[in-house]
Structures are given as structure tokens and as C-alpha cells.
Amino acid sequence: MSEAATPPGSGPERGSVFPPGFDPTAESAEKTLCFRGFWAWAVLILLIAICVSVFMWLLRKCIQGPAYRKANRIDGKVVIVTGCNTGIGKETVLELAKRGARVYMACRDAGRCEAARLEIMDRSHNQQLFNRTLDLGSLQSVRNFVERFKAEESRLDLLINNAGVMACPRTLTTDGYEQQFGVNHLGHFLLTNLLLDRLKQSSPSRIVVVSSAAHLFGRINREDLMSEKKYGKFFGAYSQSKLANILFTCKLSSILKNSRVTVNCCHPGVVRTELNRHFAGPGWMKSVLQTGSLYFFKSPKAGAQTSLRLALDPGLEGSTGGYYSDCMRWPLVPWARNMETADWLWRESEKLVGLPPMEPPPPNQNQNQNPTQNSNGTQNGNAANGSREMQSVETVVVNRS
Numbered sequence: 001m002s003e004a005a006t007p008p009g010s011g012p013e014r015g016s017v018f019p020p021g022f023d024p025t026a027e028s029a030e031k032t033l034c035f036r037g038f039w040a041w042a043v044l045i046l047l048i049a050i051c052v053s054v055f056m057w058l059l060r061k062c063i064q065g066p067a068y069r070k071a072n073r074i075d076g077k078v079v080i081v082t083g084c085n086t087g088i089g090k091e092t093v094l095e096l097a098k099r100g101a102r103v104y105m106a107c108r109d110a111g112r113c114e115a116a117r118l119e120i121m122d123r124s125h126n127q128q129l130f131n132r133t134l135d136l137g138s139l140q141s142v143r144n145f146v147e148r149f150k151a152e153e154s155r156l157d158l159l160i161n162n163a164g165v166m167a168c169p170r171t172l173t174t175d176g177y178e179q180q181f182g183v184n185h186l187g188h189f190l191l192t193n194l195l196l197d198r199l200k201q202s203s204p205s206r207i208v209v210v211s212s213a214a215h216l217f218g219r220i221n222r223e224d225l226m227s228e229k230k231y232g233k234f235f236g237a238y239s240q241s242k243l244a245n246i247l248f249t250c251k252l253s254s255i256l257k258n259s260r261v262t263v264n265c266c267h268p269g270v271v272r273t274e275l276n277r278h279f280a281g282p283g284w285m286k287s288v289l290q291t292g293s294l295y296f297f298k299s300p301k302a303g304a305q306t307s308l309r310l311a312l313d314p315g316l317e318g319s320t321g322g323y324y325s326d327c328m329r330w331p332l333v334p335w336a337r338n339m340e341t342a343d344w345l346w347r348e349s350e351k352l353v354g355l356p357p358m359e360p361p362p363p364n365q366n367q368n369q370n371p372t373q374n375s376n377g378t379q380n381g382n383a384a385n386g387s388r389e390m391q392s393v394e395t396v397v398v399n400r401s
Contacts, residue, residue, distance in 0.1 A: 083163025
């Protein structure tokens, strides 16, 4: 009877693979309960969410980059920051004001600058902030700013050339130069040269030039410096102007050697600022970029950190001629450290802004070469007559020795 009651093939004597006492039906039910039930899916979804959150947090930290955390103060130091009513410049001024600096906020829009100044004064509890008008697209505005500053201050400890325009439609400055080259390079070139005497008198002092990684795409077009023949908003004019910032830094660092005035440039990162105001793509693409920038772009505060390190770090007291990004020094590509191009650009910039030559021209230069022409094809009066017109105020704003 016992043999008849046993299902065929179910006993161990029939070659079963299960051990004695094993119930395959109960085991299958247990697996279904543990891995296919509601709680199993809830745990799985929770684990995935945690992993994604940790990954996105780490990605966000990497995008924001390192911060300058040294607590050194600069009480009483005199600082000029250009383009600081918003974005990176505003965050830079805020941090410098918190550390006790006496800051001159040099902006084109006096109304917006005043609003930013009052906000920063309230947040930093520093009353030594001053609103000064400076339009880098006008060489006369630059001269007026410097003349007023020198009448007010006998020293300058830190100059931060932060202002800039990016990828705008082709327009001209007041003096007839292409807007991006004129504002990003020529305006700051003149401003820095007119302030060199104050910087030297206040040494050790520093100059910080805000450039961009876009210089990698730039080339100095000697035959079409003002982009009259061909204009590219980003890969053309903007990239050329940012490369000019770096070549200017390299050349100026060699000129200021042993003067205890250092000059360095930096890439702030891809920052969520108003520089993209001239974006001309479809509306949906602009909306996507604006939404994505909230997460994948640096905040203005994060974008200011490299400038702050170059301005504040005692460890960089003697460091000059460097290119920094994410608070670290990076090597330059060959065309960004070509001193022959830097020398040519320096001489050409002197002509364009009307400064007398700081160095004698090279012996092989053609002395009969036509003066640089402006966008209308006429001779540039700044190059031919600017130095003569400046003689009356030379002792005030042109002394670069």
C-alpha cells in the first residue's frame, strides 16, 4: 500500500534532485513573496532613487568646483572690479567687501550698479563701496573713470577686469571697433595701462583678468581684427577677444617682471549669468537651456571662486602670468602663449587706444606701414593723434612707468 501511495518518480529512489524534506511548492511561494511582491518593488525603487540622488549630488559638486576657503582679510585694500552689478562680478565684490576691502564698482549702468551696491553693503556690513560709471566700449569713458579715481585714491591694490560681452550681434563701440574685441580686450587694455602707476606704487598688488576656455577656439586675425570680412558671434569674435585677454596677461606679466605687481587670468567655468542674453536660437531651446542651467551650470558664486583665489590667496603672492580654472593653474595651448603674437597684439592695441608705445618697435617692422583703420576704412585718429591729445592729462592718467 505504501508503494502504491507514493507518486511515481517522487521518491529519492527514483533519482530526485531535491534533498529529503524539501518542499518545492513552499520554496516557490516564498520566492514570489520576497522578490515579486509590493515591498520588493518599493525597496528596489528606493535603492535606485538613492543611487541616482547620490550620483547627481556628486555631479553637482563637481560642476560647482572648489571654493576658496582661506579666511584672510584685506582690510583697507583698494580694489576696482569692472562689470559687477550682477553675476560673477557681484559675487566677487560681495566676498571682497566681507573681507574689509574698499571697493570701487565700475559699471556701465549706474542705476543697476547702485542697486547692487546697496544690497552688498547690507549683506557685508561694509560701507566702503563706491558706484562709478565705466563704459568699456568708450575709450573716453575709461579715461574719465581713471582720472576721477586717481583724484580720489593714491593707491590701488587689486584690479579685477571682470566685465565682458558674449556672442552679441555685430555692433561697434563708440570708437568704431567691433564690440566684443573693444569691450573685452581694448577697454580693459587701456584701463589697466592707465592704472599701472598706482598698482606699482601700491605693490605688492595684483591684476586679475577674467578670460574663458573659449580662447581654445580663438585665433588673432591680423588681417581682420575687427571681424569686418567675416563675423562669428562665438567662435569668431568672442573667442578672439578671450584669447586676446590671455595674450595680454602673458605680455603684461613679462613687462611687470620684478615690479611686485602680478597679473593672472582665469576661466570662471560655464556660469549661469546674463552673458547668454544674446542667445538667438529657437524659444524652446532657450527654455531648455535656462532650465538645464539651473543644475548643470555653475552658480555665480561658484564662478567667482577662481577670481577670488587669484585676488586673495597669500600663496600666490609671487605667481604671475598664469591661467587658472577651478582654482588650479593649467597649461596654455601653444597659440595662447605665443609671445610673437602677444607682442604684435600689444603694439596694435596701443595704436588703437591711443597710447604711446611702451617698448620700441622691432627693427624689422615696416616704418611706412599704414596706420590701423577703423570699420569705416578711415585712418584711426586714436593711433595717429591720441598720444598728442593725451599730453595734457599725461601726468594724471598715462604714466605707466
